[in-house]
Amino acid sequence: MDPGVAFGQVLRGLRREAGLSQEQLAFSAEIERNFVSLIERGVNQPSIRVIFKLAHALGISASQMLLLVENKMLDGLRSD
Protein backbone atom coordinates (compact mmCIF):
# COMPACT_ATOMS: atom_id res chain seq x y z
CA MET A 1 0.00 0.00 0.00
CA ASP A 2 1.27 3.43 -0.94
CA PRO A 3 2.12 5.60 2.10
CA GLY A 4 -0.10 8.37 0.73
CA VAL A 5 -3.10 6.04 0.45
CA ALA A 6 -2.49 4.66 3.96
CA PHE A 7 -2.11 8.20 5.31
CA GLY A 8 -5.44 9.17 3.77
CA GLN A 9 -7.22 6.24 5.42
CA VAL A 10 -5.64 7.01 8.81
CA LEU A 11 -6.54 10.68 8.45
CA ARG A 12 -10.19 9.90 7.66
CA GLY A 13 -10.39 7.51 10.63
CA LEU A 14 -8.90 10.02 13.09
CA ARG A 15 -11.08 12.84 11.77
CA ARG A 16 -14.26 10.78 12.18
CA GLU A 17 -13.21 9.63 15.66
CA ALA A 18 -12.78 13.29 16.56
CA GLY A 19 -16.26 14.01 15.19
CA LEU A 20 -14.97 16.63 12.75
CA SER A 21 -16.17 17.41 9.24
CA GLN A 22 -13.56 17.88 6.50
CA GLU A 23 -14.35 21.58 6.65
CA GLN A 24 -13.80 21.79 10.41
CA LEU A 25 -10.50 19.90 10.19
CA ALA A 26 -9.33 22.08 7.30
CA PHE A 27 -10.16 25.23 9.25
CA SER A 28 -8.35 23.97 12.35
CA ALA A 29 -5.29 22.82 10.37
CA GLU A 30 -5.30 25.99 8.24
CA ILE A 31 -5.41 24.18 4.91
CA GLU A 32 -7.96 24.15 2.06
CA ARG A 33 -11.05 21.97 2.64
CA ASN A 34 -10.67 20.45 -0.80
CA PHE A 35 -7.12 19.47 0.15
CA VAL A 36 -8.39 17.38 3.09
CA SER A 37 -10.67 15.50 0.70
CA LEU A 38 -7.84 14.90 -1.80
CA ILE A 39 -5.48 13.67 0.94
CA GLU A 40 -8.10 11.34 2.43
CA ARG A 41 -8.68 9.78 -0.99
CA GLY A 42 -4.94 9.29 -1.47
CA VAL A 43 -4.98 11.57 -4.52
CA ASN A 44 -2.74 14.21 -3.02
CA GLN A 45 0.51 13.47 -1.16
CA PRO A 46 0.74 15.74 1.90
CA SER A 47 4.05 17.47 2.58
CA ILE A 48 5.75 17.23 5.94
CA ARG A 49 4.42 20.67 6.85
CA VAL A 50 0.83 19.61 6.13
CA ILE A 51 1.34 16.33 8.03
CA PHE A 52 2.36 18.33 11.11
CA LYS A 53 -0.58 20.72 10.71
CA LEU A 54 -3.10 17.88 10.43
CA ALA A 55 -1.61 15.93 13.35
CA HIS A 56 -1.63 19.05 15.52
CA ALA A 57 -5.27 19.76 14.63
CA LEU A 58 -6.16 16.16 15.58
CA GLY A 59 -4.33 16.36 18.89
CA ILE A 60 -1.68 13.72 18.19
CA SER A 61 1.97 13.96 17.22
CA ALA A 62 3.08 13.57 13.61
CA SER A 63 5.26 10.58 14.58
CA GLN A 64 2.29 8.84 16.22
CA MET A 65 0.28 9.49 13.08
CA LEU A 66 2.98 7.87 10.91
CA LEU A 67 3.07 4.91 13.29
CA LEU A 68 -0.63 4.40 12.50
CA VAL A 69 0.20 4.72 8.80
CA GLU A 70 2.91 2.05 9.10
CA ASN A 71 0.48 -0.27 10.88
CA LYS A 72 -2.09 0.35 8.15
CA MET A 73 0.49 -0.52 5.49
CA LEU A 74 1.34 -3.76 7.35
CA ASP A 75 -2.38 -4.63 7.59
CA GLY A 76 -2.57 -4.09 3.85
CA LEU A 77 0.29 -6.56 3.31
CA ARG A 78 -1.29 -9.17 5.59
CA SER A 79 -4.62 -9.05 3.78
CA ASP A 80 -3.05 -9.35 0.29
Place this chain on the structure above:
Amino acid sequence: MDPGVAFGQVLRGLRREAGLSQEQLAFSAEIERNFVSLIERGVNQPSIRVIFKLAHALGISASQMLLLVENKMLDGLRSD
Protein backbone atom coordinates in the same frame (compact mmCIF):
# COMPACT_ATOMS: atom_id res chain seq x y z
CA MET B 1 11.30 25.72 13.79
CA ASP B 2 9.48 24.72 10.61
CA PRO B 3 9.00 20.92 10.30
CA GLY B 4 10.62 21.02 6.84
CA VAL B 5 13.74 22.72 8.19
CA ALA B 6 13.95 20.29 11.12
CA PHE B 7 13.45 17.35 8.74
CA GLY B 8 16.31 18.59 6.58
CA GLN B 9 18.68 18.77 9.54
CA VAL B 10 17.67 15.29 10.74
CA LEU B 11 18.07 13.91 7.23
CA ARG B 12 21.57 15.38 6.86
CA GLY B 13 22.59 13.99 10.26
CA LEU B 14 21.33 10.48 9.51
CA ARG B 15 22.88 10.47 6.04
CA ARG B 16 26.29 11.47 7.42
CA GLU B 17 26.05 8.92 10.24
CA ALA B 18 25.39 6.29 7.56
CA GLY B 19 28.45 7.50 5.64
CA LEU B 20 26.44 8.20 2.49
CA SER B 21 26.86 11.00 -0.04
CA GLN B 22 23.75 12.86 -1.22
CA GLU B 23 24.15 11.02 -4.51
CA GLN B 24 24.29 7.61 -2.84
CA LEU B 25 21.24 8.35 -0.70
CA ALA B 26 19.33 9.67 -3.70
CA PHE B 27 20.14 6.53 -5.68
CA SER B 28 19.09 4.27 -2.81
CA ALA B 29 15.87 6.21 -2.16
CA GLU B 30 15.12 6.50 -5.90
CA ILE B 31 14.81 10.29 -5.90
CA GLU B 32 16.77 13.05 -7.67
CA ARG B 33 20.14 13.94 -6.10
CA ASN B 34 19.29 17.63 -6.28
CA PHE B 35 16.12 16.89 -4.34
CA VAL B 36 18.15 15.49 -1.40
CA SER B 37 20.13 18.74 -1.30
CA LEU B 38 16.97 20.88 -1.40
CA ILE B 39 15.31 18.86 1.37
CA GLU B 40 18.41 18.97 3.58
CA ARG B 41 18.50 22.75 3.25
CA GLY B 42 14.81 23.01 4.13
CA VAL B 43 14.04 24.55 0.74
CA ASN B 44 11.85 21.71 -0.43
CA GLN B 45 9.10 20.10 1.66
CA PRO B 46 9.19 16.32 1.17
CA SER B 47 5.89 14.52 0.59
CA ILE B 48 4.88 11.53 2.68
CA ARG B 49 5.97 9.21 -0.13
CA VAL B 50 9.46 10.75 -0.21
CA ILE B 51 9.69 10.65 3.61
CA PHE B 52 9.03 6.89 3.50
CA LYS B 53 11.57 6.39 0.68
CA LEU B 54 14.29 8.31 2.56
CA ALA B 55 13.60 6.56 5.87
CA HIS B 56 13.67 3.17 4.17
CA ALA B 57 16.98 4.00 2.46
CA LEU B 58 18.41 5.03 5.84
CA GLY B 59 17.22 1.84 7.56
CA ILE B 60 14.80 3.45 10.01
CA SER B 61 11.03 3.78 10.04
CA ALA B 62 9.32 6.96 8.91
CA SER B 63 7.71 7.33 12.35
CA GLN B 64 11.12 7.09 14.05
CA MET B 65 12.41 9.73 11.67
CA LEU B 66 9.54 12.09 12.58
CA LEU B 67 10.24 11.46 16.27
CA LEU B 68 13.76 12.80 15.65
CA VAL B 69 12.22 15.76 13.80
CA GLU B 70 9.92 16.49 16.76
CA ASN B 71 12.90 16.36 19.15
CA LYS B 72 14.82 18.70 16.87
CA MET B 73 11.90 21.15 16.87
CA LEU B 74 11.76 21.03 20.69
CA ASP B 75 15.52 21.65 20.86
CA GLY B 76 14.95 24.67 18.63
CA LEU B 77 12.31 26.02 21.03
CA ARG B 78 14.56 25.50 24.08
CA SER B 79 17.46 27.39 22.52
CA ASP B 80 15.31 30.34 21.40
